[in-house]
Amino acid sequence: xxxxxxxxxxxxxxxxxxxxxxxxxxxxxxxxxxxxxxxxxxxxxxxxxxxxxxxxxxxxxxxxxxxxxxxxxxxxxxxxxxxxxxxxxxxxxxxxxxxxxxxxxxxxxxxxxxxxxxxxxxxxxxxxxxxxxxxxxxxxxxxxxxxxxxxxxxxxxxxxxxxxxxxxxxxxxxxxxxxxxxxxxxxxxxxxxxxxxxxxxxxxxxxxxxxxxxxxxxxxxxxxxxxxxxxxxxxxxxxxxxxxxxxxxxxxxxxxxxxxxxxxxxxxxxxxxxxxxxxxxxxxxxxxxxxxxxxxxxxxxxxxxxxxxxxxxxxxxxxxxxxxxxxxxxxxxxxxxxxxxxxxxxxxx
Amino acid sequence: xxxxxxxxxxxxxxxxxxxxxxxxxxxxxxxxxxxxxxxxxxxxxxxxxxxxxxxxxxxxxxxxxxxxxxxxxxxxxxxxxxxxxxxxxxxxxxxxxxxxxxxxxxxxxxxxxxxxxxxxxxxxxxxxxxxxxxxxxxxxxxxxxxxxxxxxxxxxxxxxxxxxxxxxxxxxxxxxxxxxxxxxxxxxxxxxxxxxxxxxxxxxxxxxxxxxxxxxxxxxxxxxxxxxxxxxxxxxxxxxxxxxxxxxxxxxxxxxxxxxxxxxxxxxxxxxxxxxxxxxxxxxxxxxxxxxxxxxxxxxxxxxxxxxxxxxxxxxxxxxxxxxxxxxxxxxxxxxxxxxxxxxxxxxx
Numbered sequence: 001x002x003x004x005x006x007x008x009x010x011x012x013x014x015x016x017x018x019x020x021x022x023x024x025x026x027x028x029x030x031x032x033x034x035x036x037x038x039x040x041x042x043x044x045x046x047x048x049x050x051x052x053x054x055x056x057x058x059x060x061x062x063x064x065x066x067x068x069x070x071x072x073x074x075x076x077x078x079x080x081x082x083x084x085x086x087x088x089x090x091x092x093x094x095x096x097x098x099x100x101x102x103x104x105x106x107x108x109x110x111x112x113x114x115x116x117x118x119x120x121x122x123x124x125x126x127x128x129x130x131x132x133x134x135x136x137x138x139x140x141x142x143x144x145x146x147x148x149x150x151x152x153x154x155x156x157x158x159x160x161x162x163x164x165x166x167x168x169x170x171x172x173x174x175x176x177x178x179x180x181x182x183x184x185x186x187x188x189x190x191x192x193x194x195x196x197x198x199x200x201x202x203x204x205x206x207x208x209x210x211x212x213x214x215x216x217x218x219x220x221x222x223x224x225x226x227x228x229x230x231x232x233x234x235x236x237x238x239x240x241x242x243x244x245x246x247x248x249x250x251x252x253x254x255x256x257x258x259x260x261x262x263x264x265x266x267x268x269x270x271x272x273x274x275x276x277x278x279x280x281x282x283x284x285x286x287x288x289x290x291x292x293x294x295x296x297x298x299x300x301x302x303x304x305x306x307x308x309x310x311x312x313x314x315x316x317x318x319x320x321x322x323x324x325x326x327x328x329x330x331x332x333x334x335x336x337x338x339x340x341x342x343x344x345x346x347x348x349x
Numbered sequence: 350x351x352x353x354x355x356x357x358x359x360x361x362x363x364x365x366x367x368x369x370x371x372x373x374x375x376x377x378x379x380x381x382x383x384x385x386x387x388x389x390x391x392x393x394x395x396x397x398x399x400x401x402x403x404x405x406x407x408x409x410x411x412x413x414x415x416x417x418x419x420x421x422x423x424x425x426x427x428x429x430x431x432x433x434x435x436x437x438x439x440x441x442x443x444x445x446x447x448x449x450x451x452x453x454x455x456x457x458x459x460x461x462x463x464x465x466x467x468x469x470x471x472x473x474x475x476x477x478x479x480x481x482x483x484x485x486x487x488x489x490x491x492x493x494x495x496x497x498x499x500x501x502x503x504x505x506x507x508x509x510x511x512x513x514x515x516x517x518x519x520x521x522x523x524x525x526x527x528x529x530x531x532x533x534x535x536x537x538x539x540x541x542x543x544x545x546x547x548x549x550x551x552x553x554x555x556x557x558x559x560x561x562x563x564x565x566x567x568x569x570x571x572x573x574x575x576x577x578x579x580x581x582x583x584x585x586x587x588x589x590x591x592x593x594x595x596x597x598x599x600x601x602x603x604x605x606x607x608x609x610x611x612x613x614x615x616x617x618x619x620x621x622x623x624x625x626x627x628x629x630x631x632x633x634x635x636x637x638x639x640x641x642x643x644x645x646x647x648x649x650x651x652x653x654x655x656x657x658x659x660x661x662x663x664x665x666x667x668x669x670x671x672x673x674x675x676x677x678x679x680x681x682x683x684x685x686x687x688x689x690x691x692x693x694x695x696x697x698x
Contacts (some may be wrong), residue, residue, distance in 0.1 A: 007500060024558060089427035152662070156505035156604035158554045158593065177529055180522065185426060197498060197638045204644040205507045205602050207670045209657055212635035214660030238662035242604040244507065245598050246554060253554050255505035255579065255591040255604075267565060289546045295553040307556055309565030313501070313587035319558045321591065 006032035007348060009339075010069045010093070012061050012084065013076030014038035015047055017166040020100060021332035022073050023051060029336055032343065039065055039077060040233075041121070043308055053144070063087035070348050072097060073335050089125025094348055096127050096335045101218075103128040110230050113337050114279040115142040120338070120347060127338055130231060131223040133157050133243065133252055133331025138231050139303040140322045141258060143231060143277040144270060147198070147263025151316070152238040155224065156254035158246050159209055161201060161296060163326050164190060169249050176202040176247070180278060200248050209243040218243060251294025252326040259316045267310050272319060274305050284308055294321035300325055301333045352419070354698060355381035357645070358688075359418045359442070360419055360625060361410050361433065363387035364396055366515040367447060370681035371422050372400060381692065388414050410450070412436035419697050421682050423447060438474025443697055445476050445684045446531060449568075452477040452576060459579050462686050463628040464491040467688070469696060476687055478570040479580060481679025482506050482592065482601055487551060487580050488652040488669045488678070490607060492626040494581060498610025501587040502663070504573065507595050507602035508558060509643060510550060510676050517550075518598050525551040528557055532607050558592040568593055571638030574673060600643025601675040608666045616659050623654050633657055641672035649674055650682045 008027065013019040021038075026033065038049055039061035047058045051170040059065060061080065066072060066088035074081045075098040085095040104109040107118035111126045115138050120127060130138075141150060161168040171189045174258075178185040179202050180307050187198035191208040197207055210219035225315070228234075275282045283292045284306040292304035303324045312316030326332060362368040368389075375382065385400055388410035395406045408414060410429065414439035415421060423430045424447040434444040434451070453456040459477045464487050469476060479487075490499060511515040520538045527534035528551050540557040548555055559568035566574075573590040577583075578626035624631045632641045633655040641658065641696035643652030652673045660666030673679060691697050 002427075006547075013614050057696060098561070154503055154606050156591075158507070158595075173529065174530070175363050178527060180526055180529070191638075195638060199638075199642060202643050203597050204642055206642060207602070207604075207640050208638060212638075216635055216656070217661075234445070238663050240606070240666070240668060242505075242656070242668055244602075244604065246507075246551050248554060253593070255556075255593065257589070257606075284566055286557075289544060289548075289557060289561075293548060293553055293555060295549050307591070312589050318588060319591055 001031070003348065006034035007070040007343070008035040008037070009033050010037040010039055010066060010072040010073060012039045012074045012080065014049060014058050015040050015044040016075060016328060018075040018331045019164055021327045022075060022335060023049070023334045024095055025328065025336045027052060029337065029340065031221045031336060037065065037069060039078065041085045065198065066093050067092040070169060073340070075331070077213055079134050081208070082158050085126050087230060091273050092349055093126060094127070095122065095340060096129055096338045098129040098331055098335050100131065100223065100272055101133065102126055104230065110174040110227060112138050112231055112334060113341050114139050114191070116231050116233065117341055118343060119244050119347060121291070123347070129136050129331065129335045129338065131220070131222065131228045132163055132326040133159060133254065134227040134231070135330050135334050136252060136322050136324035137254055137256060138228055139279050140305045140320065142232065142257070143273050144258070144260060147273055148265050150232070150234065150258060150285045151193055151261055153228065153240070154257040156255045157241065157243045160248040160250050160252055160326055161190060161245060161253065162210070165195070165261060172201050172249060175200060179203060181317060198222055204247060205243065206245040209245050233333045242274060250298045250327060251323060251324060252330060254322040256322055257311070259314065260318070263316055266307050267318060270308050274308070279303055280305055282306070295322050296325055299328070301328050303329055352381070352697065355383035356419040356692070357384040357386070357417055358382050359386040359388055359415060359421040359424045359644050361421060361429065362386045363398060363407050364389050364393040365424060366429045366511055367424040367676060367680045368524060369677045371424060371684060374677065374681045374685045376401060378689065380685060380688065383436070384638060386414065390429065400630045401583065403631060407538070415440045415442050418442040420445070420688050420691070423687065424680065434475050439698055443474060443476070443691060445478055445687045447478040447680055447684050449480065451474065451475055452479060453579065459576060461580055461683060461685055463488050465580050466584065466690055468693060469694060472656065472696070478680065478684045478687065480569070480571065480605065480676040481512055482508060483573050483576040484579070484683050485601060485671050485673035485677050486573070486603055486605060487577055488628050489605070489623065489654045489669065492622050492629070493607070493609060496622055497587060497614050499583065499607060500580070500610055501608040502589070503606040504579065504590045504594045505604045506590065507556050508592060508598040508600055509599050509675055510594060510602065511599045512558070512695070521550050521596055521598060524549060528552060550594060555594040556591065558594050559622050563609065568599050588592050599647045599676060600672060601679060602643055603671045605671055606660070606666060606670050608663065612665055616667060628652055629654055631655065640670060643672055646672050646674050648677070650677050652678055
């Protein structure tokens with residue numbers, strides 16, 4: 001089939017926080033779209049969405065919805081992806097899935113284009129988009145791995161509430177207002193909507209993102225650990241993570257300690273490397289108080305890196321501070337970027 | 350001199366955020382006070398302070414102010430301490446200094462009572478109170494060091510704005526209101542009042558606390574590194590720190606990775622140890638979402654520890670989450686506690 005008029009693209013979860021960003025990103029990046037189908041759960045079906053002055057009606061996602069679709073971007077929760085991505089693939093669509101449904105499946109590529117674009121060639125109709133906190137970290141670490149090798153990572157995250165969806169952002173704002181006005185409030189969403197207890201996020205920090213596993217780590221932490229190894233093709237890499245939710249609407253930050261294989265590497269060499277790395281913007285000038293912050297990264301596709309310095313004791317150890325818009329590079333932009341690369345590599349049927 | 354009627358106590362910096370907490374803590378702990386002298390800079394002198402229904406007038410701190418004073422608690426900035434603590438000591442007062450003026454002086458003890466109370470015996474009239482972020486970390490680590498040895502620490506902090514004083518808290522609140530009301534605002538205090546640039550703290554995270562040193566670390570980070578070694582008497586301990594300011598009014602949190610000397614120690618053993626450790630409250634029950642948070646620690650003297658777990662790769666490595674009220678155990682309470690111990694050990698003349 002010729003695609004000279006563009007592609008038939010479907011967005012599944014079109015009314016959600018990430019789905020909305022996906023649509024905006026497709027437009028902003030001038031993705032070659034012939035036809036756009038917006039899909040959602042039955043609950044949101046029928047909603048109208050305005051895109052560049054044209055009104056679209058969101059339809060309920062069903063297996064038949066994917067007839068004729070070339071590329072389907074999924075962000076409607078793991079169960080929807082589990083059910084419908086194989087149906088879409090069966091009908092010839094190539095699926096980019098932003099949920100955790102398939103990420104650790106051995107026959108599904110888990111892709112960050114700056115890191116492992118070549119894995120796209122191994123797809124069987126579904127490509128998984130990694131977890132937001134994982135993506136920005138591997139973009140910053142991959143150039144370092146390529147040049148100096150990578151042995152160990154210890155990361156502590158500072159994550160925005162939009163990672164829990166639009167309702168969590170609303171909870172942060174309403175709760176903040178209530179506290180400033182000395183009114184009462186009842187936490188209902190964070191840290192995890194489906195978990196037993198909910199806690200104040202305004203003017204607080206919650207060391208729980210996603211539910212806990214038996215080993216004392218949260219699923220979010222285990223995602224960072226397992227996905228990093230898979231994306232970087234480093235099964236032996238040592239990775240540990242502590243994931244923390246902050247009263248920030250958009251923009252994840254990460255304090256990353258890493259150990260490289262090579263010795264006698266300076267922080268200046270790491271900075272020089274990241275200055276020219278794909279998808280990275282180096283903001284590292286302590287003397288002039290230049291470093292990345294979540295408030296500055298909102299709406300930008302890149303991963304911002306700063307505060308790069310040698311560990312005090314370990315000559316192979318370094319610290320850095322990595323910030324990115326969790327809805328863009330952490331989700332919508334990485335998905336659209338995968339779609340772009342699929343097109344450019346001729347992988348879309 | 351008999352102290353059966355209590356001691357003459359002076360608080361220097363009585364109108365500041367920590368000074369106010371010191372006065373409240375002296376009262377709350379029923380510190381044996383015969384006479385209380387409130388001192389400040391010339392700028393704040395003359396202010397009236399109400400304590401338990403009695404009105405005190407704050408006086409300008411001068412060398413003569415310390416005549417007859419038994420115990421002086423300093424929290425009015427490093428330059429005030431540098432000038433006046435030696436004058437107070439010369440006049441027979443024992444000084445507990447909450448600034449960084451003397452912390453790294455080899456002949457000045459740097460004391461956290463739960464860790465190195467015995468160093469109080471080495472005092473020469475001045476005892477330094479450590480940096481807030483250091484105190485809570487060493488309280489949690491000392492029982493571990495005693496039983497299993499301690500080799501390495503990598504800490505990332507999540508610090509409250511009250512560490513920068515009452516005006517910084519006001520800036521956080523006013524800025525938050527402005528953003529919620531879509532009004533403009535001009536950051537003027539954070540991250541460091543005396544530094545060149547000021548950044549938004551509301552709904553943001555700033556990876557700078559105190560100014561930068563030439564090695565790329567901030568003074569706050571170097572305080573954590575150097576003070577930890579001094580307090581724990583472990584000059585060879587490996588410590589690295591990344592210090593980050595959050596939109597939280599009170600309560601510092603820390604993501605602490607540490608490596609012990611002994612092998613085959615379980616997270617359960619670390620938990621059992623901290624459950625009975627002095628000054629520590631263990632809040633560690635992931636299944637029931639029990640872990641420390643800054644919003645819960647406000648107004649409490651203890652250090653709260655949770656999320657204790659083995660590192661995924663290193664059998665001698667562990668992670669934990671440490672939270673405390675930075676104005677209390679991090680400042681006022683640790684100072685008053687030092688004063689208490691000085692009295693109990695018969696060290697006050």
